[in-house]
Amino acid sequence: xxxxxxxxxxxxxxxxxxxxxxxxxxxxxxxxxxxxxxxxxxxxxxxxxxxxxxxxxxxxxxxxxxxxxxxxxxxxxxxxxxxxxxxxxxxxxxxxxxxxxxxxxxxxxxxxxxxxxxxxxxxxxxxxxxxxxxxxxxxxxxxxxxxxxxxxxxxxxxxxxxxxxxxxxxxxxxxxxxxxxxxxxxxxxxxxxxxxxxxxxxxxxxxxxxxxxxxxxxxxxxxxxxxxxxxxxxxxxxxxxxxxxxxxxxxxxxxxxxxxxxxxxxxxxxxxxxxxxxxxxxxxxxxxxxxxxxxxxxxxxxxxxxxxxxxxxxxxxxxxxxxxxxxxxxxxxxxxxx
Amino acid sequence: xxxxxxxxxxxxxxxxxxxxxxxxxxxxxxxxxxxxxxxxxxxxxxxxxxxxxxxxxxxxxxxxxxxxxxxxxxxxxxxxxxxxxxxxxxxxxxxxxxxxxxxxxxxxxxxxxxxxxxxxxxxxxxxxxxxxxxxxxxxxxxxxxxxxxxxxxxxxxxxxxxxxxxxxxxxxxxxxxxxxxxxxxxxxxxxxxxxxxxxxxxxxxxxxxxxxxxxxxxxxxxxxxxxxxxxxxxxxxxxxxxxxxxxxxxxxxxxxxxxxxxxxxxxxxxxxxxxxxxxxxxxxxxxxxxxxxxxxxxxxxxxxxxxxxxxxxxxxxxxxxxxxxxxxx
Numbered sequence: 001x002x003x004x005x006x007x008x009x010x011x012x013x014x015x016x017x018x019x020x021x022x023x024x025x026x027x028x029x030x031x032x033x034x035x036x037x038x039x040x041x042x043x044x045x046x047x048x049x050x051x052x053x054x055x056x057x058x059x060x061x062x063x064x065x066x067x068x069x070x071x072x073x074x075x076x077x078x079x080x081x082x083x084x085x086x087x088x089x090x091x092x093x094x095x096x097x098x099x100x101x102x103x104x105x106x107x108x109x110x111x112x113x114x115x116x117x118x119x120x121x122x123x124x125x126x127x128x129x130x131x132x133x134x135x136x137x138x139x140x141x142x143x144x145x146x147x148x149x150x151x152x153x154x155x156x157x158x159x160x161x162x163x164x165x166x167x168x169x170x171x172x173x174x175x176x177x178x179x180x181x182x183x184x185x186x187x188x189x190x191x192x193x194x195x196x197x198x199x200x201x202x203x204x205x206x207x208x209x210x211x212x213x214x215x216x217x218x219x220x221x222x223x224x225x226x227x228x229x230x231x232x233x234x235x236x237x238x239x240x241x242x243x244x245x246x247x248x249x250x251x252x253x254x255x256x257x258x259x260x261x262x263x264x265x266x267x268x269x270x271x272x273x274x275x276x277x278x279x280x281x282x283x284x285x286x287x288x289x290x291x292x293x294x295x296x297x298x299x300x301x302x303x304x305x306x307x308x309x310x311x312x313x314x315x316x317x318x319x320x321x322x323x324x325x326x327x328x329x330x331x332x333x334x335x336x337x338x
Numbered sequence: 339x340x341x342x343x344x345x346x347x348x349x350x351x352x353x354x355x356x357x358x359x360x361x362x363x364x365x366x367x368x369x370x371x372x373x374x375x376x377x378x379x380x381x382x383x384x385x386x387x388x389x390x391x392x393x394x395x396x397x398x399x400x401x402x403x404x405x406x407x408x409x410x411x412x413x414x415x416x417x418x419x420x421x422x423x424x425x426x427x428x429x430x431x432x433x434x435x436x437x438x439x440x441x442x443x444x445x446x447x448x449x450x451x452x453x454x455x456x457x458x459x460x461x462x463x464x465x466x467x468x469x470x471x472x473x474x475x476x477x478x479x480x481x482x483x484x485x486x487x488x489x490x491x492x493x494x495x496x497x498x499x500x501x502x503x504x505x506x507x508x509x510x511x512x513x514x515x516x517x518x519x520x521x522x523x524x525x526x527x528x529x530x531x532x533x534x535x536x537x538x539x540x541x542x543x544x545x546x547x548x549x550x551x552x553x554x555x556x557x558x559x560x561x562x563x564x565x566x567x568x569x570x571x572x573x574x575x576x577x578x579x580x581x582x583x584x585x586x587x588x589x590x591x592x593x594x595x596x597x598x599x600x601x602x603x604x605x606x607x608x609x610x611x612x613x614x615x616x617x618x619x620x621x622x623x624x625x626x627x628x629x630x631x632x633x634x635x636x637x638x639x640x641x642x643x644x645x646x647x648x649x650x651x652x653x654x655x656x657x658x659x660x661x662x663x664x665x666x667x
Contacts, residue, residue: 274558
């Protein structure tokens, strides 16, 4: 696990910001919603970086902005196209023109949350998985592409003879495998998985997670793994970033963040996760947060978590903390810990 | 006398693909002031069971039969619709999964919460209003006097679910059925709500039937757990017992496949092979047999019934095989 820390980054995100402007109605003032508010992180080669947080914290928006499915207002998201032995060749996805973007997207793909909504019901599985290759004109002839689709189906654990079937003929877990095969079709370096298992039943979740871990080992893939389920993230991630109100509040190796969480929000979040063991549950101390997340449109002066923080001090309401490394590998954005 | 007694309840739906036995011979007993958990994956029949008990499944299309559904000793199967309306929201209350679709977007929170009080208790609008303010305060909604006039869309998900709970508790029910009450919510809000439910139970002695797919939530909350698979209860036992000594292969596999926050190792996930059963085409024998690692020949042809694991034990399982002891390994 520690080896990955020294490794070369493959994706470098700096000060990413996404803002949505609400033009306002007749009696409403226009407002700016800061969905992602200065997010920076490195993703190493062969690493899984877990991105966790509650709904509305900006984790999916971060993913979409990196892939330029949404326009970021500022910041950069660079991918290294050099091989492991070469010097890095950084390419900024956010600044690329149309042609460059097309080339870059081949190397960074997305797996969606909902395997029911993300597959076109009118296309056969073969066409769905083969489409990226057709778009990028890879593998020449139709027959060659078909062979490649069957290889991919086999790789993700689907029966290749089902190539002519339609998505509705598959179960949720199998559909998610189709989505994964489609993401693999262009042989990318980075895959962003946006809640890949949260729509699945628990007995099926682990099948899909095992598949992702196997693929990573086999293909040296790097994953950004977005999820709200911290138990799942812990199992698959090498490092974990916790987001709150559009900012990363803590970033650390997976074992550190679970053993020694520093940010008060991380602590509350971890203490709220139920553990399927009544004896452990009976002993646990919950840190209960009062209230809800503040609105993203409100201008917050100090720390964004100050309104709910159980350890809040006077200075937290006026001084905004910055994400900074406190112990090697562990960064936190909290005045009390720095 | 048990608060709720359900015996051999069957809810079938006739579909173009065949007969779906959504609930197939379920027995359930809830004592006053207790908390029971009904755990199962999607499609296992837990919500249909809940709706059938409440008399909210229309017949047709459903075909319902039961030896008994008794609430506070009163027979509910043959009860008239009018009588069920008197009970629902009054003696039996419910909280649903999605607070957005279960609140009326056209009515203010105050009006919606006052409705059960006016309908069941015949309270005047002013008196009901006072009680609603108290209720909102009790569920932890700040400035309840002001919030009365708000519409559901002005509330966050957590606040809406708290408002739903306030409404459910308005008439001080003897039984609260909470169907996945926290599934749509974030973990920190989930923790707040479960804490609140726990307080309600201690303060008012309300019995709670918690329907959930999350074993973790059930572990921390319930006295007793019933595990459902393909329309049947396959194991039921006191909570400590079922986690310490799961006796049905499905329960055991489920407990092993759930990632835990307090795991130390990063070993591969243990998964249950195969897929959840196709409800229109269940196997002849035990529904879990095709996915079971312990199946014997008998499981293919015969369907096991729910029986005590030992004489006089409160622990019941529906399985022919006696698993080796040893917790979740």
